Amino acid sequence: MSRERTTDFRRSLRQLERLFTGDQPAEAGSYIFVPEPGRAYVRGTAVRSLDIATVRTPSGLWVPATAATGPAPIDLIKTYLVASEVFGGTYGLSDALDWLSRADRDMVLIECAGLLAEREKVDANWHDLDVDLSRRIFQEPHSTKVVNLLGDDRHLLSSQGLLVLAKAALQVCPAVGDRSVSFAVPAVLAFQEVLGRDDDTAVGADAGSPAHSLFREIVQSQAFYGETYEGSLMTHFQLRWRELPAAMTSERQWVDLEQTFGDATGVPLEDFLAIGLALWARSMQHPGQAITFGTLANFRGGPARIEAVASLIAGEPTALGTALADQERRFGFRWSFDALRHFPVVRPSSESFLVLSPRLLFERIYGWLPIFDLETSLRSRGDSKAAERAKHFFRRVCERQALDSLRACAVEGGLARRFYSEADLKMAYGGRTADAAIDCGSAWVVAEVSTAQLKRESVVGGDPAELEKDLDRAVYTKARQLDATVCALQADESRLTSAEPVVGRRIVPLLVVTEGFPVNPNSTLAIERKLKDEGLLQGGLIAPIRIVDQEELDMIESVVESGGGLLDLLDAYNGGRLRAAGFKEWLLLERRLQPSRPSRLETAFAASWEPAVRAFGGADDGDEGGRPGGL
DSSP states (O other): OOHHHHHHHHHHHHHHHHHHHOOOOGGGTTSOOOOOTTOOBOTTSSOBOOOOOEEEOTTSOEEEHHHHOOOOGGGGOOEEOOHHHHHTTSSOHHHHHHHHTTBOHHHHHHHHHHHHHHHSSTTOOHHHHHHHHHHHHOOTTHHHHHHHHOBTTEESOOHHHHHHHHHHHHHHSOSSOBOOOTTHHHHHHHHHHHHTOOOOOOTTOOTTSTTSHHHHHHHHHHHHHOOOOHHHHHHHHHIIIIIHHHHOTTSTTOOOHHHHHHHHHSSOHHHHHHHHHHHHHHHHHSTTOOEEGGGGTTOTTOHHHHHHHHHHHEEOHHHHHHHHHHHHHHHOSSSOOHHHHHOOEEEEETTEEEESOHHHHHHHHHSSHHHHHHHHHHHHTTOHHHHHHHHHHHHHHHHHHHHHHHHHHTEETTEEOEEEEHHHHHHHHOSSOOSEEEEOSSEEEEEEEEOOOOOHHHHTTOOHHHHHHHHIIIIIHHHHHHHHHHHHHHHHTHHHHSSOOOTTOEEEEEEEETTOOOOSHHHHHHHHHHHHHHTOSOSTTBOOOEEEOHHHHHHHHHHHHTTOOHHHHHHHHHHSTTTTSOHHHIIIIISOOOOOOOGGGHHHHHHTTHHHHHHTTSOOTTOSTTOOOOO
């Protein structure tokens, strides 16, 4: 290359360098330049550099800090489209109600059931379902517009919106009407527009107070959308209704829950489980299709016993519409789904069943509502004493389940950790104590179990005063018991251990709310403030209180069983970016662990299928694990 061409090349490189990196400002050439705090500059100049922070990953690779940053609580929020985004102002709530006033009720319910079932499958991909649905029902330019608006965290339809449409159909639609459902999705979008409107917030309230509408909305949303895995629900039911009661016969207030359920409701528990599971499985295999008695022909109990189960879980459309209207007058329409939780199966005719929501049906069968069936049936017969005894014993069973899990978590790496029960703590300190304390060497984990649930006035009606009461009942009262034990341990742990106290041990308070609690940044802030105001669980050696439910406790047990440590997990959770979110979200999304079922619970899970296997005559060809055939 000639000298002239070399000079031109170098000149071009310098020009290119100035183009991309800039030059020192002319006005700074004759003056002293004062750099701005926090800004990075090209060495020896006043030119700002591209300030990209980097971090070193555990593998040794340097990457931009943004790439290494884990999820934040706001990343857990999913949003949905509304009518104005799709149609502008050409379609709204009045149009949706006008269509519903002419639409055939059963056709709208079938459409809702199909859309919900597709989205409630275990491996459902909501984004793909939304894209496919958009391309099928919308014409251009709306089809492309909707697809472009969608994202991994942006959905076309919400479960809440679909159930609101189902509620409206049960209250507004004629029994016989226009059978076209082409306006079903636009109607959901119109309802979602209304659902997204904020209500008034109390003057002076902040997001850390139940008086703030955002606080209540997040709690209501978590209560509605919070799910427990199907396998966990089945395992918990088997333990709570069968195995644990059988192991607790020495309890003074013992109740044979399974026998009492059958006597009180007139429905054998095995029938309840078998028919419920059959309807759920069929609705997942054939979304939106009515299920006839012929489909359940393999059931050995016959049609009369199917009808008996249906009396508990299936509702007639007109009666459901009336119940929903009553609940909406009390709690508003946004989250009032109690009638559909109790009766997630609709009877379009005396010969058929329509599962409106497979998720609601599964929770209806394996969740908390069966004990409600037992209790209300006993009270309706005038036996309130037996009802109260059964409910109290069931709570004792749930508490025993949680304590068994904690005891299993107290074994780590093959070395037995010291587990102290409530009886041990009372013997050492007297008075009210926590339910358990676990000696983890460098720290204590002090645990309290609560079987309390948020009331309908809180999670459906959004009443701030009732929500404050629920927080006190489920969290603050339990925190006071934890605090008493924490103070006792700090004063003299040797009274419990009969050994020399370990100076400077940390204490990690753990609250197990067995039926779940809405852990989020707002509720976490409210709890932290309340505990600080009351002087509870404060001090440099006391970690922030951690709240988990029974399913999360199972996950902890699984990780401990695989070689992890209870204390290590709780410390990592406390230091995580998702520490103000639920433990399950932190474990799955931030730690990226997928814990299996603890081996201790495998037998209970396998046994949970047996009622359906017996009722339907065993497995079909190709079925695995003896799970119910003929479904």
